[in-house]
Amino acid sequence: MSDGTSHSHHTKAHHTDQKVRLDKWLWAARFFKTRSLAKQAIEGGKVHYNGARCKVSKDVEIGAQLTIRAGWDTVVVEITALSDQRRGAPEARTLYRETEDSVRERQRRTAERKAMGPAAGILSNERPTKKQRRQIHRFREQQQ
Template sequence: MFKPYLDSKVRLDKWLWAARFFKTRNLAKQAIEGGKVHCDGQRVKAAKEISVGITLSIRQDLDEKVVVVKMLSDQRRGSPEAVLLYEETEESKALREKRAAERKAGMGSFIASDHKPDKRERRHIHRFQRINLFPED
């Protein structure tokens, strides 16, 4: 079992890595710099020292989690121990489940073609994409 820090502070990128939100510290740092992690509603830097009780908003792929820091650690351990470092808010859980259900329901709306597009159809597809990407042309 790891020793959680109760009084001290830990760098945000180390904590995100230790809490298993990201596989490497470098990925955690890139997410922070890319604006995918907010601390108490504001963008932060990777070197920000966090403390217990801070609210973090973490966006990964299509999901966004809002967690409250319960314990601090800079050591990466197993998943059962990492879950003890934070607590996800009830609103965040409900919103994630709702969005997952919406995505799952929307998957049936995709219509697959029974053939590969020919030259004429590809031209139409490219023209449609060009018009939608660059409407002023």
């Protein structure tokens, strides 16, 4: 890293003045598999910081609210800790707290999708389950 941040090694210990970019935080909190996916989502307006679109380089703050649209779901979380280190899922979950409304909304949408039956999964961009794949193959064989 030759961006002139070589002096910042000793500040890592003080978590209070730690600056974490939004793309790094989203990656550390495991909302995205890679930082570039996080970056694409932010640039595409799928991530809102305190209700507004923002830059990839935005420094996140504890207590800020993030709205993250990923696939079917929109998750609203409050940042509870800062980290730019990606660890396991249990640790990642300590970085944020999903709001009650967000949990309820997601459960409602999941229930609606289930009510639509297996077709919903096939129409969506989710990969079909083994069972759905068998149904698809069987259907295709019958069409021949």
